[in-house]
Amino acid sequence: MKRFFKPIEKECSAKKPALSPSKKDGETTETSSEENSKKDPLKFVTWNANSLLLRVKNNWPEFSNFITTFDPDVIALQEVRMPAAGSKDAPKNHQELKDDTKASREEKLILMRALSSPPFKNYQIWWSLADSKYAGTALLVKKCFQPKKVSFSLEKTALKYEPDGRVILAEFETFYLLNTYAPNNGWKEEENSFQRRRKWDKRIQEFVLQCPGKPLIWCGDLNVSHEEIDVSHPEFFAAAKLNGYVPPNKEDWGQPGFTIAERKRFGAILKEGRLIDAYRFLHKEKDMDCGFSWSGNPIGKYRGKRMRIDYFIVSEELKDRIIACEMQGHGIELEGFYGSDHCPVSLEVSEASSDSEKKEKRKLDV
Secondary structure (H helix, E strand, C coil), X not given: CCCCCCCCCCCCCXXXXXXXXCCCCCCCEECCCCCCCCCCCCEEEEEECCCHHHXXXXXXXXXXXXXXXXXXXXXXXXXXXXXXXXXXXXXXXXXXXXXXCHHHHHHHHHHHHXXXXXXXXXXXXXXXXXXXXXXXXXXXXXXXXXXXXXXXXXXXXXXXXXXXXXXXXXXXXCCEEEEEECCCCCCXXXXXXXXXXXXXXXXXXXXXXHCCCCCEEEEEECCCXXXXXXXXXXXXXXXXXXXXXCCCCHHHCCCCCCCHHXXXXXXXXXXXXXXXXXXXXXXXXXXXCCCCCEEXXXXXXXXXXXXXXXXXXXXXXXXXXXXXXXXXXXXXXXXXXXXXCECCEEEEECXXXXXXXXXXXXXXXX
């Protein structure tokens, strides 16, 4: 099946990119050297949309205005909740949207019309989708900044596609961009709860330690608040329980994303991977208005309870290039969340220095 979303020529592109052929599930996408721009993206947005179709139906004008104004080169989306192509009981194509039923064709049409209109028509899109309306990620890259290669797994050999579509990895000229939707820790010592999250964190740690040759920009809903400063009410989240259940291990107590065990593992990933939390690198103090990316339901006990669980994490060698990293939403009324329970997070970096500039800087440092 051919791509529904057709590239169009844009001013910053020297050549109209060729229409990508449909890929079998798990295949990587590579672009020729002629199609690649010499410059890499500098402006990024990550957002857990909490159902992209719902956002298109209910909040698209506002989100479109934000994208038009900020004008990112890359948009990383999580929790798109669109099912992969393929009929029931048949193999799925996790890089294509389902369209084998009347309902799925209508939903795909609604979504792709939105993504084929300004400002999104200036982007090429890659999907990594679950079998059902669950999880899933997407990556939109301006057509003048096409990646050298796009893949959909943390592993190079064993897996070609992550279950639930939780990973998109794009290789650019000077860095890798990793878009992930981390599984929620849950509340219990079960296979789809604590155990699943431990396995995920171990695989992420292995990935960042083995990431070869180029620095990394890692973004997405990482489902963890690293420090107390990253939540609005530390005592509330530390004492949170589900139906009174208390896990046997004290380090697993509390709100998913704020347990001691998760925070320790995340800290180890950053330390051992020599990675920097871009937002915290620039913002040292707690910001009760604009310092969180997730907010609880405005009605009930979670009203006003907020967490920072969406990130841009960068390799240490990129830290001097960080210009800005901001939460684009604020307040307990979820302004700038565009209907989701997460707000977009943005990152801006400066252009990479030339070899001569790097040598000159080393001389000055000496």
